[in-house]
Amino acid sequence: MKALVYHGPGRRSWEEVPDPSVAEPSDAVVRVDAVTICGTDLHILKGDVPEVKPGRVLGHEAVGTVTATGDGVSTLRAGDRVLVSCISACGRCRYCRTGSYGQCLGGGGWILGHLVDGTQAEYVRVPFADTSVHRLPETVSDEAALMLADILPTAYEVGVLNGRVRPGDTVVVVGAGPIGLAVVMTARLFTPGHIVAVDLAPARLEAARRLGADVLVGPGEDAAAAVAALTDGLGADVAVEAVGVPETFELCARLVRPGGHVANVGVHGAPATLHLEELWIRNVTITTGLVDTFSTPDLLAMVAAGRLDPEAFVTHRFALDAPDGMDAAYAAFADPRATGALKVVLSRAAPAAP
Incomplete structure (x- = not known):
């Protein structure tokens, strides 16, 4: 598959990498249907986040479709349309039990695109899937849901x-x-x-x-x-x-x-x-704080009810499967004074009708 790989400060490449697979019973593999870029990704590329090592696939926000689940996943199945949160939660540690998922001690927290491969790719492995993704109602668009992965x-x-x-x-x-x-x-x-x-x-x-x-x-x-x-x-x-x-x-x-x-x-x-x-x-x-995402279900309910309109943040759209789509999206997002970019969205092309 194709993915955006970090190669050290100032260096990134949209390149071929191995497809992710289920590695732990709590994992899900998600086909990325829409993904965005965060200001934190720009901080990583500037070298401000030294924990991110060369070779890491970047990104921590996505909407997609579950393609595989581990034996320990009980709330998801292949074909489910889901929001992949920027925060993963083991659901068992002291912090997770109090809703402080960003401080997870059990292998979660902010790990996607940070400590494990992330979402700026055609597929992503999501750890702790039962407690780290949200199934989406049909009434919430991919773009609206994507804004609930992190910024909202x-x-x-x-x-x-x-x-x-x-x-x-x-x-x-x-x-x-x-x-x-x-x-x-x-x-x-x-x-x-x-x-x-x-x-x-x-x-x-x-x-x-x-x-x-x-x-x-x-x-x-x-x-x-x-x-x-x-x-x-x-x-x-x-x-x-x-x-x-x-x-x-x-x-x-x-x-x-x-x-x-x-x-x-x-x-x-x-x-x-x-x-x-x-x-x-x-x-x-x-x-100060790292987001915990405990509010995501409430925000999702407000979006579904029409109380919030997060699509208003999306200013630029690109094709995820275009050869230059990711580079063009980064160029627009990194120079907002020239481009007027707020949030950019890269979307997978819709499948052809049978």
Whole structure:
């Protein structure tokens, strides 16, 4: 089969690799019907995630069709249409028993495209299949479901829930990329008073406005002044960091009010300064986190009911089976200022009618 293989920082190749097969009783093999690219994949290619070794197939998000299952799999069968989550869960360890699947001690957590071969391929082996994939209703499209593999649960759990967004809050989202926009979308579930989006790209700020942000702060504008004007100088109730660079984390710490929450969602590849000399007296709560995906069933139900429209994130579409499809998708996703890309989707061609 074809797969996207990591060959070290800055090097990747769409190439032939062996087909995956069931290796453990809890495994399923899934034919990938739709797959996307995550900002974390770009961090890997920059060398920010040294645990990913050369030779690894990248990717941790997919929608597909089960083609084989191990003897220990009891809830899936060949032909099932499923969402492959970015997080795998053994279902038995201390963390899994409390819903903290991202911290799984039994061989799960974020492993696809990280510690084991991932989803940017024609087929993928999914460990712990019973507890790591979700069967999909016919009413939810592949593209909508694909956004539930990572960005929606990540934004909702690590940004909105960790940030303790409440009705009437002023919420600042620093970074209007896919994750930041997903924070905007899911923060609206809690009816905040204001959602402020901060970004350097006008196209992404416009996307934030469409998804529910009512205040936009662009290049050259003063985010602190904008927040102060909304809050009588108090500061934001919740500041969500959705970029992953020191400057944006430190900006969030400056924007939050005493007693407020800073929820870091971005993937950081360099240290950021924590100004405790300023924060120690302000009762500020700072949270970090890897998504656990405990919210995926709830989000899926909201999508099926028409309460959320995650297809709005998809801006570019490519053919998974085209020779240059993966390269073109990466080129578009890696240069959003030029391409306007939010989320890209690579889809398998539909089978010909009999």
